[in-house]
Amino acid sequence: MKDEHTDGARVYAELRGADRAAEMQDLAQGTGAEAVIADLSLEFVFGKVWGRGGLDRKQRSLVTIGVLIALRQPAELENHLRVGLTNGLTLAEVEEAIVQTAPYAGFPAAWAAARALANVSSDRKDAPG
Amino acid sequence: MKDEHTDGARVYAELRGADRAAEMQDLAQGTGAEAVIADLSLEFVFGKVWGRGGLDRKQRSLVTIGVLIALRQPAELENHLRVGLTNGLTLAEVEEAIVQTAPYAGFPAAWAAARALANVSSDRKDAPG
Amino acid sequence: MKDEHTDGARVYAELRGADRAAEMQDLAQGTGAEAVIADLSLEFVFGKVWGRGGLDRKQRSLVTIGVLIALRQPAELENHLRVGLTNGLTLAEVEEAIVQTAPYAGFPAAWAAARALANVSSDRKDAPG
Amino acid sequence: MKDEHTDGARVYAELRGADRAAEMQDLAQGTGAEAVIADLSLEFVFGKVWGRGGLDRKQRSLVTIGVLIALRQPAELENHLRVGLTNGLTLAEVEEAIVQTAPYAGFPAAWAAARALANVSSDRKDAPG
Amino acid sequence: MKDEHTDGARVYAELRGADRAAEMQDLAQGTGAEAVIADLSLEFVFGKVWGRGGLDRKQRSLVTIGVLIALRQPAELENHLRVGLTNGLTLAEVEEAIVQTAPYAGFPAAWAAARALANVSSDRKDAPG
Amino acid sequence: MKDEHTDGARVYAELRGADRAAEMQDLAQGTGAEAVIADLSLEFVFGKVWGRGGLDRKQRSLVTIGVLIALRQPAELENHLRVGLTNGLTLAEVEEAIVQTAPYAGFPAAWAAARALANVSSDRKDAPG
Numbered sequence: 001m002k003d004e005h006t007d008g009a010r011v012y013a014e015l016r017g018a019d020r021a022a023e024m025q026d027l028a029q030g031t032g033a034e035a036v037i038a039d040l041s042l043e044f045v046f047g048k049v050w051g052r053g054g055l056d057r058k059q060r061s062l063v064t065i066g067v068l069i070a071l072r073q074p075a076e077l078e079n080h081l082r083v084g085l086t087n088g089l090t091l092a093e094v095e096e097a098i099v100q101t102a103p104y105a106g107f108p109a110a111w112a113a114a115r116a117l118a119n120v121s122s123d124r125k126d127a128p129g
Numbered sequence: 130m131k132d133e134h135t136d137g138a139r140v141y142a143e144l145r146g147a148d149r150a151a152e153m154q155d156l157a158q159g160t161g162a163e164a165v166i167a168d169l170s171l172e173f174v175f176g177k178v179w180g181r182g183g184l185d186r187k188q189r190s191l192v193t194i195g196v197l198i199a200l201r202q203p204a205e206l207e208n209h210l211r212v213g214l215t216n217g218l219t220l221a222e223v224e225e226a227i228v229q230t231a232p233y234a235g236f237p238a239a240w241a242a243a244r245a246l247a248n249v250s251s252d253r254k255d256a257p258g
Numbered sequence: 259m260k261d262e263h264t265d266g267a268r269v270y271a272e273l274r275g276a277d278r279a280a281e282m283q284d285l286a287q288g289t290g291a292e293a294v295i296a297d298l299s300l301e302f303v304f305g306k307v308w309g310r311g312g313l314d315r316k317q318r319s320l321v322t323i324g325v326l327i328a329l330r331q332p333a334e335l336e337n338h339l340r341v342g343l344t345n346g347l348t349l350a351e352v353e354e355a356i357v358q359t360a361p362y363a364g365f366p367a368a369w370a371a372a373r374a375l376a377n378v379s380s381d382r383k384d385a386p387g
Numbered sequence: 388m389k390d391e392h393t394d395g396a397r398v399y400a401e402l403r404g405a406d407r408a409a410e411m412q413d414l415a416q417g418t419g420a421e422a423v424i425a426d427l428s429l430e431f432v433f434g435k436v437w438g439r440g441g442l443d444r445k446q447r448s449l450v451t452i453g454v455l456i457a458l459r460q461p462a463e464l465e466n467h468l469r470v471g472l473t474n475g476l477t478l479a480e481v482e483e484a485i486v487q488t489a490p491y492a493g494f495p496a497a498w499a500a501a502r503a504l505a506n507v508s509s510d511r512k513d514a515p516g
Numbered sequence: 517m518k519d520e521h522t523d524g525a526r527v528y529a530e531l532r533g534a535d536r537a538a539e540m541q542d543l544a545q546g547t548g549a550e551a552v553i554a555d556l557s558l559e560f561v562f563g564k565v566w567g568r569g570g571l572d573r574k575q576r577s578l579v580t581i582g583v584l585i586a587l588r589q590p591a592e593l594e595n596h597l598r599v600g601l602t603n604g605l606t607l608a609e610v611e612e613a614i615v616q617t618a619p620y621a622g623f624p625a626a627w628a629a630a631r632a633l634a635n636v637s638s639d640r641k642d643a644p645g
Numbered sequence: 646m647k648d649e650h651t652d653g654a655r656v657y658a659e660l661r662g663a664d665r666a667a668e669m670q671d672l673a674q675g676t677g678a679e680a681v682i683a684d685l686s687l688e689f690v691f692g693k694v695w696g697r698g699g700l701d702r703k704q705r706s707l708v709t710i711g712v713l714i715a716l717r718q719p720a721e722l723e724n725h726l727r728v729g730l731t732n733g734l735t736l737a738e739v740e741e742a743i744v745q746t747a748p749y750a751g752f753p754a755a756w757a758a759a760r761a762l763a764n765v766s767s768d769r770k771d772a773p774g
């Protein structure tokens with residue numbers, strides 16, 4: 001593991017699980033655009049931003065979920081709805097976060113987010129215990 | 130006051146102060162697009178969304194700030210940075226919320242939000258105690 | 259049915275048909291983010307906005323189609339292309355509305371809308387008479 | 388005048404007045420990015436898109452206003468609120484078009500549009516009769 | 517072929533190949549929104565914009581790829597990643613163009629673009645020589 | 646200077662001049678959201694992204710200008726139009742880059758960019774030689 005990835009890989013494992021963190025580190029050592037973005041994500045997004053103090057992880061998830069709903073990035077939103085639940089937001093809190101976006105980002109964005117959460121919830125029910 | 134505004138006007142006064150809430154109710158009783166939007170804001174945005182349980186006001190502010198940074202709506206963002214501080218977020222927490230948006234909404238959006246917060250902070254310093 | 263849904267459910271049935279309006283009301287009585295958004299949609303979006311006078315339904319559809327093309331929300335756009343046809347816009351008028359967005363929202367958004375309309379048209383041809 | 392500008396310059400004069408149409412043609416004959424965009428606007432946007440049949444000018448304005456509110460382009464929106472009024476939409480219809488965008492593009496976008504319309508209306512009152 | 521399509525059809529064939537250019541011309545002679553947008557694309561986008569001097573095609577591709585990543589238009593982005601490679605950008609240059617967007621458009625947009633490029637690369641490997 | 650800023654401060658000075666680079670480093674050592682974003686910009690945006698090989702600086706400017714036009718971030722766009730000229734793009738090339746965005750991001754975005762370039766050009770003419 002590159003030294004620059006140490007902090008980010010630890011944070012990433014806490015947010016997404018050890019298996020995905022290992023995959024992300026493997027990806028970051030490859031070549032091509034995905035490898036560079038994985039490398040910068042581990043060092044910068046997870047090591048330097050998510051690793052900061054001053055807001056707890058549940059609060060960082062609420063901000064991130066708000067951003068991703070407004071940006072209409074459904075695939076990345078599903079990832080961060082999962083991260084929010086891992087970070088300790090209850091399902092009811094994530095639902096309310098989605099409702100809160102409707103007047104600001106508009107109903108179509110909120111509907112899309114509610115459907116993304118339904119996908120996430122059904123995956124979690126199907127997963128082995 | 131219209132009955133439909135009762136809940137929203139109370140919530141709005143808690144978020145923005147009694148004077149602005151009175152102005153908003155006056156505006157809502159006028160004519161034109163601003164009046165209709167003020168009317169729907171009081172009834173729906175503040176009465177039916179901000180008035181819900183399940184997330185506390187600090188959490189609702191974090192989501193809203195994330196949405197408005199991503200939407201690049203600077204005037205409305207300044208309002209909601211103030212609301213976040215009124216709702217009990219510390220200045221340091223609002224600063225971190227802005228930092229959290231940089232990797233997702235991009236640095237230009239985060240810079241614009243940091244400048245909006247600087248405007249808000251300097252207004253607050255100038256205000257009589 | 260909740261009293262607050264009466265107007266919206268009637269308008270929704272006119273825009274989307276009685277079967278979908280019944281489904282929407284059922285959804286609005288459930289739990290979770292989709293239920294809350296359905297509830298707020300019936301009361302606010304369909305009851306308080308689509309139910310207003312001052313613009314006819316064809317005109318409201320033209321504005322809404324313009325917004326959804328610019329927001330790049332293809333699923334919701336397909337719904338509103340259907341609503342526009344139900345509201346009395348001809349297929350040729352909806353086609354021209356899409357063409358009108360090209361210089362403002364850009365050609366990629368207009369292409370995506372033209373493909374969405376092709377999906378809607380082919381569904382309508384397949385539907386039993 | 389370039390032949391390619393004939394249709395567009397006529398349409399532009401109908402939408403914005405003869406003085407602005409003359410300025411636009413002058414601009415289109417200059418150099419630099421603004422000149423090229425003016426040139427392409429006259430030929431393409433006004434000659435080939437606004438000049439089409441199949442939707443009347445009021446309908447084209449409703450679509451365009453919807454797009455510009457959703458894109459958060461306030462300067463261009465002010466121009467097209469004026470064009471809408473010139474095309475025969477009443478002030479009340481333009482107000483309702485703005486209200487219609489609130490649930491789809493969100494309240495901040497609708498507020499910004501209502502303020503843009505207030506600017507346009509106050510300019511029109513100040514103008515000599 | 518319509519005279520207005522001559523330049524655009526030639527440029528389009530250079531960017532996308534002769535087969536697709538023929539399809540595009542066929543499409544442009546049909547009816548409906550796709551036909552009109554194909555017609556305007558050939559005349560305006562490919563004839564009047566891509567056909568201009570002052571920037572070479574590799575440079576035009578870099579600008580276009582930047583725009584489409586920021587607009588979150590994945591289908592059109594895939595087309596323009598292919599066009600960039602046809603225009604002489606190396607795979608490594610396209611990869612770096614995607615990396616360059618991460619700090620400005622955000623990591624989710626850059627990830628989506630990196631995946632779009634992976635699709636394009638795997639199609640190219642599968643294609644007969 | 647923090648070690649993590651060494652590469653970024655050098656690149657920033659090449660893009661924006663030594664005076665602004667010194668201001669940016671001062672800002673990065675302060676407190677508040679602007680300080681953190683300046684710190685992350687120096688380390689990540691300028692040190693890790695702009696400092697990469699594989700695309701030359703003119704090419705990185707073309708991508709960045711495309712992104713910022715599409716994101717409708719006019720203040721940041723003015724900065725990057727200047728950077729593009731510093732990186733060796735000619736004024737005519739920057740003008741063509743703006744024209745290239747019109748069909749993809751729409752004419753309002755291209756107009757706003759052309760006006761931003763006019764501001765930049767007039768500042769440059771006013772500056773002492």
